Amino acid sequence: MSLTDMEKAVEGIAGLRGVFITLMPDCLLFDSWTREDRWHAEDVASYFGDLVRANREGLKAIEAWAADMQVTIESADSLVVLREMEGGLVASMVFERSVPMGMVRLSVKRLLGRLAVSLPAIELEDRPRGERLLDYLERYAPDPHAVRMRVALQTGIPLGELEHPENLSGGQLDEIEESVKFILGLDTLAY
Amino acid sequence: MMVETDSAADLCDAVVGGRDSPAIAGALRREHACRHGLLWRSDVAEPAVVVALQGLLGERCRRVGPAGLGVELFETAEGHGIVLVPRTGRLQLRIVGTTAREDREPVARALHRWLFGLVGVGVDTADAAADGGAR
Amino acid sequence: MHKRNGTPSVAYDNDLAFLGDAPVLYHCHHFNLFLDQSVDDALGPKVGPALRFAAAREASYQLLASLVRAADAVTPAERVALAEHVFASMGHGRLRIDAPQGVGKAVGEHLHYGQAWFEKYGATVRRRSPADAFAAGFAAAAVDLAYDLPPLSSAATEERCVAMRAPRCEFTIRRGEPEEARPRVDRAAVAATSADGWIPAGLHEDAIASIAATLRAFLAGVESDDSGLIRAFGVYVTMHLAGYYNRITYDTITRVQATAPKMTEVLEMLFRESGHVCVFNTFGGILMSPEWEGAVGTLTGDPAEIVAGGVAIARALGFGRWRIREHVPGERLVIDAPATYESPYYGIRHGEAVRPTCYFLQGAALAIMQLAERVRWSERPALTQAFYNELFRGGLPWRVEQTRCRVRGDDRCAVVVTRS
Known part of the structure; x- marks a missing residue:
């Protein structure tokens, strides 16, 4: 609806x-x-x-x-x-x-x-950084079907943990951000 | 424009309608290819046209690939591939991979017109454009 | 026997292909790029390309050495010319090598990896490092051979690459320290490892053998164009060195097992994924080709037709004598082979394995089942990236298990696809 x-x-x-x-x-x-x-x-x-x-x-x-x-x-x-x-x-x-x-x-x-x-009034809620990062990556990555596996390999963060990005530590998120930059060939990310 | 061999007169005939057009060639549609815009498909409904194409392609192009396997493979002087399945009338144009991306569709359309010009068959460009495969 | 343009023809033993002494096979750029990418993901942007270069140099040296001997090419000029010709005739593009005594440069035009990467990804992703480690390794091997330098000693660095939006690829070549030789994986060694690999005929054997022979007849007539690219069945393919694929695969696995063992499973998943990528694009492209329509027949979409067709395609491309051991449409598929293009290499280089190691076979079998069951072939689907994502992204309805593997001492390699 x-x-x-x-x-x-x-x-x-x-x-x-x-x-x-x-x-x-x-x-x-x-x-x-x-x-x-x-x-x-x-x-x-x-x-x-x-x-x-x-x-x-x-x-x-x-x-x-x-x-x-x-x-x-x-x-x-x-x-x-x-x-x-x-x-x-x-x-x-x-x-x-x-x-x-x-x-x-x-x-x-x-x-x-x-x-x-x-339009109804909307209360904005910040989504966790990890979710935003991975969503951004999946939108732009050339092989979205494989991209979480690629991030796991590059960062050493197990796939199971990537399934719950809201629980990732700040250090892990920094590593993921570097991985996303590498995969997309970007210096900075706007996600 | 890549198709500019000794067949230019035929191409010209086909485009300007310099001869009768007893049948309309199948619309040209882009087929999905591992590289964008390199494969194009047309289907020839008339068996007589298929036979005529086979003969003329044998004269005008280099035959490549094995014979007697139910499919005829030809190559133009520019290196474009033309593949014909006589049994079904399927025709595939394979544009040379180094053709600039923006030139691939015009080259394919020119090759298509040239081909059907060879057998005196008009190409319905409006139909081809409306087909959507080329976009 | 030679083709019209002077390239030696491919020979087949048990549906494994050889050019000169070297095991070869056909793969398209989708697979090639994905495999290279997985290696770099696992090892990083420095070690990954270094491994790919070393693997390319080693496999290319073996190939070129046998072809140089066969052609009796004596002078450096003859040997360099032969190498450049072989490179192009395998569909890797044009490479011009100018490195007297191992110091100089090479220039590449239409190089397979760089150009294909740019075509596939260039519009969406900016590449930060060169893509043509294979060409670099090939050039280095050619220089080693041309100037009788110690085998596997020349180094080559790609300085400019079309994947990074340069107009052409440029390499510097210099002398380096030779790499230690490893056990050879040549035609004789592969035959020795496969000698006892007889297994009974599978389902649809006659039809599969006939289709494979037909497809191979088309492949035999394929020649590279002026750009050094080859197109078969409408798909751009390379004739590639199994030694390259295998070394980058198994060296990467070995290193990951040593440094990050928990990541081994992810890496194996990506290697299997490369099998999906290949089957979807190359096998699918062949099934949809006019050659298939004319020589084999119009696709009906019967799962048995697609499974048998897939196995025939694998044989034609030099992947080994795959057979259908069992097939229950919608339920189960068992494919086996006396040897794959992966198993002899692993056995010779790494010895016995604890786990099965035919990653490509695993991924390909699952993908064949997916194509057989989930694609409406009679509707002539476009095999686009979006369609791939639809078919292979997320939870697949199948799981694959390799139940037998030559390198574990079994009599064959076998994979079983069942509902997940």
Whole structure:
């Protein structure tokens, strides 16, 4: 069952292919509506959440960040608008590419207004660092099926302990973070 | 554009409709490959076209692989592979692996047009584009 | 016997393949990259590549020495040219070696590991270290042989790599201390270890033998292209050295057992996983190929068809005379072999084992069962990474146990797949 009245929120929005609400900072799917059966809403919500976070950090780095920032992506088939909302949420709205930009802006405004009314208040709860680290890795690792085994081998932390990341010690988490950086080829992680 | 051998005239004929097109070639669809965009599939429904393709490919391309095993393997001058299963009409185009990623689809489409140009069969490009496999 | 381009043909004993004296087999880049990655995960970013280099140099030296003898290549130029040609004809790309008296460089174009890594992972992951330890080892071995240097003494370092977004791969080659020779695992030694390995015919034997011979006929006609890459059944494959795979596998296991014994099981799981990766991509690719459709038939999706097909593919690729001992669709699969490409090496180099050691056979058998039972072949599925994850990620409905192993003194290697 939808947490939000999404059907009502998207009513009459022309050319809309999907809406994904991502709960930050963990990039978890909060709610979604989509016309496309083959899309995996959890994945889409996670990737767009990461994108918004990276965008925020990038803008902060050039001292250009503002709370009402909006990301627009134009792809061959779609026009995607990402927008931070109140309460640690991000809305990702996917339109057909043929919808004129002016119409998209108007629809985004209308949609955000409806969503703001219908979204419940959320109490943010920080998930354990270990969970966030491993979720982040599994989202981006090239071989997600094997990635926990890889971390176990690299760190020497038994698989059984990795199954319960909330119980890992600070030292173990530091080792896992190094492992994640190595696997993804990154100097720093934003998870 | 990689298919530019002595077959350019045929290619041109096929594209501009310089000859009759008695049948429509099967749409070109990308097949999953270990490297993106290197394998393309088309199915030939008309047995007569399959026979004609076999003959013409034997003349225009290098035959590779063993004979008499129910599948015919050819290689173009540019090194692209063309595999034909006469029994089922399945046709597979194997684009050379070093072809730049963005060029693979155009090369495959040109090769497809050239092939069916050889036998005077029109290629329904609209159908091919709508197929979705190429995206 | 030689192919048209002058490369010696592969010979088979008991469906194990040999090029010159060296045991060889065909594997695709999915397997190659995964195995290398597992070694580096276990040993770290310095020791892992060092082991892979040493294994490549050793196995390549054995291969090249036998081919140099057979070709009567005498001068350094002849030997270097032969090595470069063999490297390309095995599908590893183009390597140009210029290291007189063991000092100089090599340049690689389209190298299998680097290029394949970049194609597969480059868009999502940044690689921090070079990928072509195999090419480095091969170049070092070629230089040792070309200039009659002490065997296994030259060193090679990959300075630039396409996997790290360089335009081509570049290696420096220098003189080094020779590595101590280990017992040879050549054709004669493999035959000796397998001599008493007769086992009775299995299920569908005639069909399997016939399909394997047909597939091998296609493989025999495969030649490398101008880039030094080979494609068979639409899949890019390498003819690779079993000595390389086996040394990196068993040396890694040995080191992990010594330094972090609790991690041995995880490492074994990853080695089995490499079998899944291979079967899904290579076996699956062959089953879906037009060659299969034309020469064997259109897939119906009958589990028996896929199991028999998988075993035939294994034989054709040089993995050994796998046989189906039992198959109850949906329930149980037993595959055995008088020898695998893994068991002779282990026996010769490591002696008797306490635990079964045919990790690839274990993983491959489980994956064959999974492909037979969970894939709707008649619907022509795309064998994508997403589909792989769907099939192999998380709890598999099967478990595999190796019940017999030559290196434990059994008469064969056998694996049993049952419901988990």
